Amino acid sequence: MTTIRNSLIRLVRTPVKTVLFFLLLGFTVALVCAGGNLWKLCGDNLERFETIFTTIGTVEQRPERVEQEAVWQADENDYRYYNSRVYGETVSADVLDFEGAGYLSGPEQRAYYEALPQDYEMKEEYEAGMTQAMIIEASPLEDCIPAGPVEIEVKRVLYSTYPINVPNIYLCDHNTEHPQMLYADKTYLMALVDGWTHEWKEKGTGAIFEYSPMNGPYSTQTDAHGNRLPTDMTGDWIVELAPGFYESKEGQDWLKLCEDFELRGMYESFPVTATQNLNLIMSFYTGEAYIADGETFSEEDYAQGNKVCLVPERFAKRNRLKVGDSLHLALRYANYAQSANRGGGEGRLTAEGEVYEVFEDSEYEIKGIYAVGVASTEGDWGYMLERNEVFIPTSSIQNSNENHIAAYGPMKGYTTAFQIPNGSESIENYRTLWEAQGIDNVEITFYDGGYTKLEGGLKNMRNMALLLLATGIVSAVCIVIFFCYLFIAKQKKRTAIERSLGMTKGQCLSSLLIGILLIALAGSAAGAFAGQAFAERAVAGIEQTETFSTLFSNGAVQLDRERKEAEQKNDDSGRETEAAENVYLTDTDWRMSVVCGGGVFLFTLMVAVTGICGNLRREPMELLATAESGQ
Amino acid sequence: METVRVEHVDYTYRTKYQSVEALKDVSCSFEDGTMYAIVGKSGSGKSTLLSLLAGLDLPTKGSIYVEGEDLKKMDRDSYRRNTACVVYQAFHLFPLLTAQENVMYPMELKGMKRKQAAVRAKELISQMGLPEKICRQFPKMMSGGEQQRVAIARALAVEGKILLADEPTGNLDSENERRIVEILYKIAHEAEYTVIVITHNEKVAEAADHRYQMEDGRLSVLEA
Ligand SMILES: Nc1ncnc2c1ncn2[C@@H]1O[C@H](COP(=O)(O)OP(=O)(O)OP(=O)(O)O)[C@@H](O)[C@H]1O
Ligand SMILES: [Mg+2]
Numbered sequence: 001m002t003t004i005r006n007s008l009i010r011l012v013r014t015p016v017k018t019v020l021f022f023l024l025l026g027f028t029v030a031l032v033c034a035g036g037n038l039w040k041l042c043g044d045n046l047e048r049f050e051t052i053f054t055t056i057g058t059v060e061q062r063p064e065r066v067e068q069e070a071v072w073q074a075d076e077n078d079y080r081y082y083n084s085r086v087y088g089e090t091v092s093a094d095v096l097d098f099e100g101a102g103y104l105s106g107p108e109q110r111a112y113y114e115a116l117p118q119d120y121e122m123k124e125e126y127e128a129g130m131t132q133a134m135i136i137e138a139s140p141l142e143d144c145i146p147a148g149p150v151e152i153e154v155k156r157v158l159y160s161t162y163p164i165n166v167p168n169i170y171l172c173d174h175n176t177e178h179p180q181m182l183y184a185d186k187t188y189l190m191a192l193v194d195g196w197t198h199e200w201k202e203k204g205t206g207a208i209f210e211y212s213p214m215n216g217p218y219s220t221q222t223d224a225h226g227n228r229l230p231t232d233m234t235g236d237w238i239v240e241l242a243p244g245f246y247e248s249k250e251g252q253d254w255l256k257l258c259e260d261f262e263l264r265g266m267y268e269s270f271p272v273t274a275t276q277n278l279n280l281i282m283s284f285y286t287g288e289a290y291i292a293d294g295e296t297f298s299e300e301d302y303a304q305g306n307k308v309c310l311v312p313e314r315f316a317k318r319n320r321l322k323v324g325d326s327l328h329l330a331l332r333y334a335n336y337a338q339s340a341n342r343g344g345g346e347g348r349l350t351a352e353g354e355v356y357e358v359f360e361d362s363e364y365e366i367k368g369i370y371a372v373g374v375a376s377t378e379g380d381w382g383y384m385l386e387r388n389e390v391f392i393p394t395s396s397i398q399n400s401n402e403n404h405i406a407a408y409g410p411m412k413g414y415t416t417a418f419q420i421p422n423g424s425e426s427i428e429n430y431r432t433l434w435e436a437q438g439i440d441n442v443e444i445t446f447y448d449g450g451y452t453k454l455e456g457g458l459k460n461m462r463n464m465a466l467l468l469l470a471t472g473i474v475s476a477v478c479i480v481i482f483f484c485y486l487f488i489a490k491q492k493k494r495t496a497i498e499r500s501l502g503m504t505k506g507q508c509l510s511s512l513l514i515g516i517l518l519i520a521l522a523g524s525a526a527g528a529f530a531g532q533a534f535a536e537r538a539v540a541g542i543e544q545t546e547t548f549s550t551l552f553s554n555g556a557v558q559l560d561r562e563r564k565e566a567e568q569k570n571d572d573s574g575r576e577t578e579a580a581e582n583v584y585l586t587d588t589d590w591r592m593s594v595v596c597g598g599g600v601f602l603f604t605l606m607v608a609v610t611g612i613c614g615n616l617r618r619e620p621m622e623l624l625a626t627a628e629s630g631q
Numbered sequence: 632m633e634t635v636r637v638e639h640v641d642y643t644y645r646t647k648y649q650s651v652e653a654l655k656d657v658s659c660s661f662e663d664g665t666m667y668a669i670v671g672k673s674g675s676g677k678s679t680l681l682s683l684l685a686g687l688d689l690p691t692k693g694s695i696y697v698e699g700e701d702l703k704k705m706d707r708d709s710y711r712r713n714t715a716c717v718v719y720q721a722f723h724l725f726p727l728l729t730a731q732e733n734v735m736y737p738m739e740l741k742g743m744k745r746k747q748a749a750v751r752a753k754e755l756i757s758q759m760g761l762p763e764k765i766c767r768q769f770p771k772m773m774s775g776g777e778q779q780r781v782a783i784a785r786a787l788a789v790e791g792k793i794l795l796a797d798e799p800t801g802n803l804d805s806e807n808e809r810r811i812v813e814i815l816y817k818i819a820h821e822a823e824y825t826v827i828v829i830t831h832n833e834k835v836a837e838a839a840d841h842r843y844q845m846e847d848g849r850l851s852v853l854e855a
Pocket of ligand 2: 678
């Protein structure tokens with residue numbers, strides 16, 4: 001008690017030294033603590049962003065040139081021009097397999113598979129009767145050229161999406177400037193689709209609706225390497241009927257086409273996209289499409305080929321399907337040329353003119369139901385999702401599709417992608433290696449969700465933090481040693497007198513230590529608080545909006561969704577705008593502060609004890625003598 | 632009764648660069664109820680002997696016995712705390728404590744209550760002929776004579792058995808000198824202390840019962 005009292009008395013009687021030590025120590029501890037906390041926060045944030053963000057590259061073969069394609073428009077009596085990309089030889093996705101690429105998943109040139117609709121409802125109720133396709137036998141009422149609407153008599157219906165209730169319909173060979181002559185005494189087999197009128201402007205809904213040509217039997221089937229298989233089908237929309245036509249190969253082709261239409265109608269496509277990683281699909285990557293119910297695929301699903309699928313929300317609603325229900329998927333053919341949304345250009349028949357058989361027929365469990373929010377994906381609509389598009393892990397398809405490839409084409413950004421590790425280094429490394437491959441007509445575009453920017457900012461900050469930490473530690477060491485010198489070496493006389501009055505070494509030690517440690521404790525604690533508060537403000541102060549205004553802000557969306565889940569809100573609105581708020585972890589770890597403050601405190605203790613013990617080792621006689629001379 | 636006996640004591644100061652033989656084969660003995668004076672030229676080794684008697688260090692050679700017990704084997708902390716009361720030539724007051732606190736120090740160290748110690752300290756200080764205001768002053772703000780008397784008061788506060796005083800009147804006027812000599816004499820003869828005083832002052836030396844002379848590290852009895 002006496003010792004403590006006398007120690008405190010002395011502290012109070014040297015206020016400048018005491019306050020200075022307190023302030024300086026507090027300041028350096030604040031530096032150390034701010035540095036330590038910042039350093040840890042940056043590390044934590046980097047680690048967190050590492051798990052949230054993904055970096056993908058999309059691959060697109062550049063067209064050799066872009067040509068203007070002139071398409072005749074009968075209603076406008078003029079050509080309309082479209083840009084059409086002309087590709088050179090198709091580059092295989094195998095070029096992406098090179099040493100050191102370091103893929104986390106992929107590369108994959110994705111196929112979507114056409115599945116039989118079976119009894120699933122593919123259209124909304126209000127869509128009934130909207131598109132009408134038909135394959136009919138018909139004759140014009142009189143000889144004519146169908147450059148404009150001509151009336152034809154329907155003689156036989158081989159296929160029609162909806163029943164045809166009228167004897168005669170109008171035909172116009174809409175996209176041909178000089179159509180061939182049709183004769184009234186002949187019967188033609190033709191494939192037609194509705195959708196045009198010459199009189200829309202004048203008469204509106206009262207106008208005569210015309211049917212125009214649709215592709216007849218044709219095939220775009222390829223072998224496993226993407227080479228077109230030879231076929232004798234031309235895809236002509238019209239053929240003049242002759243006796244015995246249906247027994248001929250050509251007649252058979254037409255009948256098969258009808259069979260295919262019967263199987264799945266006109267636009268009732270049921271595309272099933274197989275992927276190795278949902279993140280490689282832009283809509284999911286950007287967060288435009290997200291899991292609304294259930295879960296996404298797990299690593300195990302991809303690795304083990306579990307028969308699980310994700311279905312779109314509206315499809316699920318329409319068919320009263322829930323997570324956990326079973327979905328029967330009967331896959332018939334693959335299309336590697338396009339995404340499901342741009343698909344449909346493939347021929348419906350095999351090169352031999354057969355209807356594609358189902359090659360993979362199995363039950364899938366619905367693991368998740370996804371919804372598509374406001375489209376943020378600009379550019380090619382190939383990136384968007386088709387309305388009934390179902391997703392499955394590629395490895396869940398067990399049978400080979402090699403005889404069921406209905407189309408193959410150059411890699412597109414929306415069909416070909418891969419994932420590599422996050423970070424600018426990783427991207428740079430890939431770029432360098434890729435450029436060394438010397439393939440200049442394939443373009444790779446990276447998306448990182450803003451990770452590189454964040455990473456850069458955080459790494460800069462982490463370096464600053466280290467600098468702060470180092471400065472803090474160095475100055476803490478200097479200040480502690482200097483003040484311990486002031487408190488101990490300079491107080492040799494005090495120790496000498498204490499010893500000569502018969503204080504034990506232990507008493508002398510505590511007499512000096514108590515004072516130093518009290519200040520050190522107060523200084524360290526105050527400094528630790530201040531440093532921690534500073535670190536929090538520094539992280540919270542990082543400019544966030546700019547970083548996250550990037551188009552592909554999957555990270556932000558993901559973070560936001562995390563937060564939303566935590567809040568248990570089901571509000572879809574304003575996802576994108578609110579996302580930027582809570583991006584960084586800003587909570588400092590009190591343990592870090594304890595370590596920093598405690599570290600400096602312990603160091604002080606160590607230096608002080610060492611110094612005091614050095615004095616105590618000497619006999620009081622010697623101590624008194626040297627204290628007098630101030631050595 | 633013999634309280635302190637010094638047997639063939641040598642003491643050598645050793646520094647990094649040289650060593651000084653300050654005491655050479657010193658032997659003597661001191662009894663309680665007696666006042667001793669040690670005189671000698673400056674640098675002859677008086678303070679050195681006193682420091683050894685105070686238990687600040689052990690002789691390089693030879694032994695010091697206190698009530699028959701070798702200092703070497705004793706708990707010297709306890710000896711300094713309880714037995715030896717020392718007035719140093721350079722006073723050795725705590726600079727950051729007031730006069731009163733300085734005097735209280737040894738008492739509190741021995742476990743006396745603070746209040747009691749404060750009262751006793753005041754008494755001791757006024758016994759030294761010091762005004763009461765000195766109690767609250769720091770050593771720096773006192774004259775040499777004042778510091779010296781505070782140091783004596785602190786020595787007396789120990790209430791041991793052996794009083795060692797190194798030039799206790801060196802800075803005092805004749806009236807105060809007389810007062811101190813009186814106190815020392817009383818302590819020896821009434822409180823039965825062994826009092827050993829180092830002095831250059833003849834009057835002080837005369838007041839002592841026995842006198843020793845120190846010459847070049849050697850002690851001899853000074854005949855009257
Ligand atoms: N700390 C020390 N280190 C080295 N030598 C010392 C030390 N203290 C004293 N001496 C030496 O020891 C010798 C005796 O010194 P001491 O202080 O005992 O003399 P003194 O008789 O007390 O002199 P004074 O009358 O001046 O006080 C002197 O020669 C001195 O130089
Ligand atoms: Mg001396």
